Amino acid sequence: MIAVADRRAPRDPDFDELAAIAHELRIDVLKMLNLSASGHPGGSLGMADVFTTLFFGGHLAIDPQDPTWAERDRFVLSNGHICPILYAILARLGTFPRDDLWTLRKLGSNLQGHPDFHHTKGVDACTGSLGNGVSVALGMALSARIQNKDWRVYVGSSDGESQEGQVWEMATAAVHHKVDNLTLLLDWNGIQIDGFTKDVMDVGDLRAKFETFGWHAVEVDGHDMRAVNDALNAAKQVQGKPQAILCRTVLGKPISFMENVAKWHGVAPDDDQLAQALTELGTAP
Amino acid sequence: MATTTEAPAVKTVATRESYGKALAEIGALRTDVIVLDADLSGSTKTNVFAKQFPERFFNMGVAEANMIGTASGLAHTGLTVFASSFAMFAVGKAFEQVRQEVALPNVSVKICASHAGVTTGEDGASHQMLEDLAIMRVLPNMTVIVPADGNEAEQAVRAAAETSGPFYVRLSRMKTPLFLPSDYRFEIGKAAKLRDGNDITLIGTGVTAYQCVLAGEQLAAQGTSARVLNMATIKPLDVEAVVAAARETGGIVTVEEHQRAGGLGSAVCEVVAESHPCNVTRLGMQDRFGESGPGDQLLEHFGLTAPAIVAAANTLLEKNR
Numbered sequence: 288m289i290a291v292a293d294r295r296a297p298r299d300p301d302f303d304e305l306a307a308i309a310h311e312l313r314i315d316v317l318k319m320l321n322l323s324a325s326g327h328p329g330g331s332l333g334m335a336d337v338f339t340t341l342f343f344g345g346h347l348a349i350d351p352q353d354p355t356w357a358e359r360d361r362f363v364l365s366n367g368h369i370c371p372i373l374y375a376i377l378a379r380l381g382t383f384p385r386d387d388l389w390t391l392r393k394l395g396s397n398l399q400g401h402p403d404f405h406h407t408k409g410v411d412a413c414t415g416s417l418g419n420g421v422s423v424a425l426g427m428a429l430s431a432r433i434q435n436k437d438w439r440v441y442v443g444s445s446d447g448e449s450q451e452g453q454v455w456e457m458a459t460a461a462v463h464h465k466v467d468n469l470t471l472l473l474d475w476n477g478i479q480i481d482g483f484t485k486d487v488m489d490v491g492d493l494r495a496k497f498e499t500f501g502w503h504a505v506e507v508d509g510h511d512m513r514a515v516n517d518a519l520n521a522a523k524q525v526q527g528k529p530q531a532i533l534c535r536t537v538l539g540k541p542i543s544f545m546e547n548v549a550k551w552h553g554v555a556p557d558d559d560q561l562a563q564a565l566t567e568l569g570t571a572p
Numbered sequence: 573m574a575t576t577t578e579a580p581a582v583k584t585v586a587t588r589e590s591y592g593k594a595l596a597e598i599g600a601l602r603t604d605v606i607v608l609d610a611d612l613s614g615s616t617k618t619n620v621f622a623k624q625f626p627e628r629f630f631n632m633g634v635a636e637a638n639m640i641g642t643a644s645g646l647a648h649t650g651l652t653v654f655a656s657s658f659a660m661f662a663v664g665k666a667f668e669q670v671r672q673e674v675a676l677p678n679v680s681v682k683i684c685a686s687h688a689g690v691t692t693g694e695d696g697a698s699h700q701m702l703e704d705l706a707i708m709r710v711l712p713n714m715t716v717i718v719p720a721d722g723n724e725a726e727q728a729v730r731a732a733a734e735t736s737g738p739f740y741v742r743l744s745r746m747k748t749p750l751f752l753p754s755d756y757r758f759e760i761g762k763a764a765k766l767r768d769g770n771d772i773t774l775i776g777t778g779v780t781a782y783q784c785v786l787a788g789e790q791l792a793a794q795g796t797s798a799r800v801l802n803m804a805t806i807k808p809l810d811v812e813a814v815v816a817a818a819r820e821t822g823g824i825v826t827v828e829e830h831q832r833a834g835g836l837g838s839a840v841c842e843v844v845a846e847s848h849p850c851n852v853t854r855l856g857m858q859d860r861f862g863e864s865g866p867g868d869q870l871l872e873h874f875g876l877t878a879p880a881i882v883a884a885a886n887t888l889l890e891k892n893r
């Protein structure tokens with residue numbers, strides 16, 4: 288679907304269209320989670336704008352009809368628990384039938400509680416145990432150099448995940464090996480399961496940390512698609528080092544009762560909550 | 573035939589909830605008890621202790637390897653430390669730290685991990701720990717316990733607190749029946765005979781012990797006298813009870829929500845192969861990972877409920893005839 292001709296060329300998407308897509312993806316996510324009665328809405332809603340810009344802004348060279356195309360750019364969702372937004376994106380791209388969305392987390396479903404490529408077309412890695420996916424992404428990125436390929440690798444991560452030492456092992460190794468086809472998109476929402484990150488285990492200034500480790504590191508408003516797009520365009524120009532885009536987001540955005548409330552990290556909306564959320568999004572339940 | 577869903581209405585509780593309750597009770601009696609968690613205190617139920625004794629609770633964030641190492645350091649100085657997360661991460665992610673800094677120095681770190689097995693449910697394969705018994709029971713100094721219900725979980729946690737050295741207590745997310753008799757006494761290293769019989773022995777551990785009880789009743793209805801053992805301690809295994817089962821009933825069916833390789837079934841086979849060979853059928857995960865779905869449906873799907881146990885027992889009886 289997306290031309291491979293120049294993977295580094297800047298993209299200039301229609302931001303009104305992207306906003307409309309993100310809006311519809313959020314509706315899908317809420318409906319999916321209501322039906323599955325378990326799962327993680329907070330980060331899924333919070334990263335909707337970032338991932339919409341990535342997938343629908345033309346940044347990824349992938350073929351939704353041929354999800355295992357060998358030359359594709361890779362996307363690894365290392366904070367695998369927010370896979371509902373990834374599944375909604377893949378369904379919208381036509382990688383698998385839209386009706387699969389309503390089977391999330393049920394026995395026999397193609398859509399597992401955490402990403403697993405054995406079950407789900409378009410998923411590039413098995414993730415869910417925090418800390419692991421970032422290293423898998425590094426390996427995929429390094430492989431392009433070894434095999435003389437030009438795919439890029441994008442990896443989703445989070446502030447909670449950055450508490451895992453493995454993230455910093457990866458961060459050190461990626462710089463040491465001068466991997467520059469790796470872009471990390473980190474959900475910096477200040478929340479994890481047990482509460483605010485500053486209370487549970489303060490991770491400090493993540494932008495400064497990545498920069499100190501030797502990364503190209505920028506902080507963006509994760510709900511400003513123009514800023515995210517600019518950051519993605521700039522990342523592709525960086526040579527000789529990996530890039531981290533630290534996305535300041537609001538967990539649960541824009542649902543009033545979910546925004547910035549840790550409980551909504553991993554609780555599915557019941558019927559009433561879904562109705563209220565959909566009303567807030569201006570759509571009938 | 574009765575299944576988990578059709579079972580008679582008994583009070584249910586998840587063993588992780590009983591852990592949280594017991595831990596808070598222990599905390600009230602002993603100031604040397606420290607609790608660590610890795611951003612899952614609401615799920616592992618250490619939040620009960622955390623609320624009552626905030627100065628003795630440390631949230632270590634999503635960083636299990638460091639949590640186990642820190643627990644070890646605390647224990648080196650004489651404290652009794654409980655460390656909790658999901659089984660997948662507490663022993664999966666941190667296995668090397670568990671081996672080098674808990675088992676090897678032989679310190680009092682009690683790893684009480686929830687969300688073990690397929691009954692973890694909807695989170696799917698990445699969160700369903702199915703290999704923990706295999707890797708934990710081979711560690712020197714480690715005691716491995718899988719409580720069958722909430723009552724036993726409370727007793728097991730108390731026993732872990734009172735006994736020095738490393739413990740692994742495997743806990744479940746899913747609510748399961750409180751089926752053990754009220755005068756039930758848990759003892760480390762002792763199998764509990766929940767039903768006597770001499771045609772065959774069914775051995776369960778954790779949530780499958782109740783399924784073995786149901787299977788024992790169904791076998792009785794067809795005229796087969798099945799012995800039912802609750803093997804709450806995987807290490808040290810109750811060798812005497814296993815040998816007696818082999819000698820007196822001539823056939824054993826083991827049931828666990830764990831890989832068939834390396835867990836309860838393997839431990840039982842090791843004993844009978846050396847001491848009193850008999851036919852053993854191991855029910856467990858058939859060299860595969862789990863998947864998403866409700867816990868009770870998964871238990872049935874993977875052949876770990878009473879009907880599958882009865883069928884396996886009948887096949888084994890046929891083989892022995």
Ligand SMILES: Cc1ncc(C[n+]2csc(CCOP(=O)(O)OP(=O)(O)O)c2C)c(N)n1
Pocket residue numbers: 329330366368369415416417418444445446447448474476478479480538552610611612634635636661665
């Ligand atoms: C290794 C590991 N430990 C623990 C967990 C359980 N867990 C799932 S999400 C999560 C919190 C992660 O924080 P973050 O990604 O910032 O959460 P969000 O912002 O999406 O609410 C934890 C501890 C896990 N999936 N993997």
Ligand SMILES: [Mg+2]
Pocket residue numbers: 445446447474475476477478479
């Ligand atoms: Mg977060």
